[in-house]
Amino acid sequence: MNTLLAQVTDLHIRAPGQLAYGRLDTAPYLSAALSTLMRMPQKPDAVILTGDLTDFGQPSEYAHLAELLGRLDLPFYLMPGNHDDRKNLRAAFPAHGYLGSKGFIQYIIQVRDLRIIAIDTTEPGLSSGRLCAARLQWLQDALASDTSVPTVLALHHPPFKTLIGPMDEIGLLEGVEELEAIVAGHPNVKRVICGHLHRTIYTGFAGIVASTAPSPAHQVCLDFGTDADSAWNLEPPGFHLHVWNRQGFLLTHAVPVGQFEGPYPYL
Numbered sequence: 001m002n003t004l005l006a007q008v009t010d011l012h013i014r015a016p017g018q019l020a021y022g023r024l025d026t027a028p029y030l031s032a033a034l035s036t037l038m039r040m041p042q043k044p045d046a047v048i049l050t051g052d053l054t055d056f057g058q059p060s061e062y063a064h065l066a067e068l069l070g071r072l073d074l075p076f077y078l079m080p081g082n083h084d085d086r087k088n089l090r091a092a093f094p095a096h097g098y099l100g101s102k103g104f105i106q107y108i109i110q111v112r113d114l115r116i117i118a119i120d121t122t123e124p125g126l127s128s129g130r131l132c133a134a135r136l137q138w139l140q141d142a143l144a145s146d147t148s149v150p151t152v153l154a155l156h157h158p159p160f161k162t163l164i165g166p167m168d169e170i171g172l173l174e175g176v177e178e179l180e181a182i183v184a185g186h187p188n189v190k191r192v193i194c195g196h197l198h199r200t201i202y203t204g205f206a207g208i209v210a211s212t213a214p215s216p217a218h219q220v221c222l223d224f225g226t227d228a229d230s231a232w233n234l235e236p237p238g239f240h241l242h243v244w245n246r247q248g249f250l251l252t253h254a255v256p257v258g259q260f261e262g263p264y265p266y267l
């Protein structure tokens with residue numbers, strides 16, 4: 001049987017009634033994504049939320065997030081992004097023991113026959129990401145604990161340049177080469193999945209595929225110009241469905257959020 005891992009990222013939930021960037025109520029967007037998730041003909045085995053769960057890391061935002069996620073009938077796992085606050089995140093989800101009680105939020109979960117290793121790239125007060133020696137060592141040890149199980153690494157900040165200048169400026173600024181060497185040394189790592197970019201992007205990294213997923217709410221504008229503004233838009237929201245089907249690679253489907261006309265038969 002296939003193992004299905006849904007990746008929902010960059011929710012940017014605010015307190016009820018407050019708008020992100022003074023314009024966008026992100027809560028109904030998350031609710032729509034959850035509805036799409038729960039309507040899927042094949043239920044995902046788990047959902048990983050790869051950071052920027054809230055917009056400002058405030059307790060009221062996490063309380064709202066917990067309320068919104070309360071109707072999700074699938075196991076889900078939370079990761080911090082640069083908009084999050086580790087302490088407030090942990091406090092709002094006391095049943096999520098894998099979040100730990102202090103320090104980086106890094107953990108290993110097993111979803112059927114697929115292992116997911118979540119790595120914390122956040123640095124309090126900074127929008128950009130870091131992988132310091134302690135985090136990289138933790139990852140080395142995590143990978144050494146089983147060198148054969150198919151594994152996905154999940155990070156908020158992608159370890160590659162996207163050509164979207166304002167996002168690359170706040171990308172993963174430390175530990176990229178070290179991460180590359182670690183991944184290259186572990187052929188059972190099948191994919192690096194990331195958030196932060198609010199877009200679907202694929203590239204190569206250390207000989208495998210690395211990807212970022214869209215937001216269920218707003219997307220980052222696609223502009224490679226050297227004078228590109230840091231800006232968002234309301235391109236169609238979505239999430240990723242990663243499938244481990246034992247063919248050696250992770251298969252990924254991009255899923256648009258919403259209800260659309262059809263299905264119609266091909267006749």
Ligand SMILES: [Fe+2]
Pocket residue numbers: 010012052081196197198
């Ligand atoms: Fe974000």
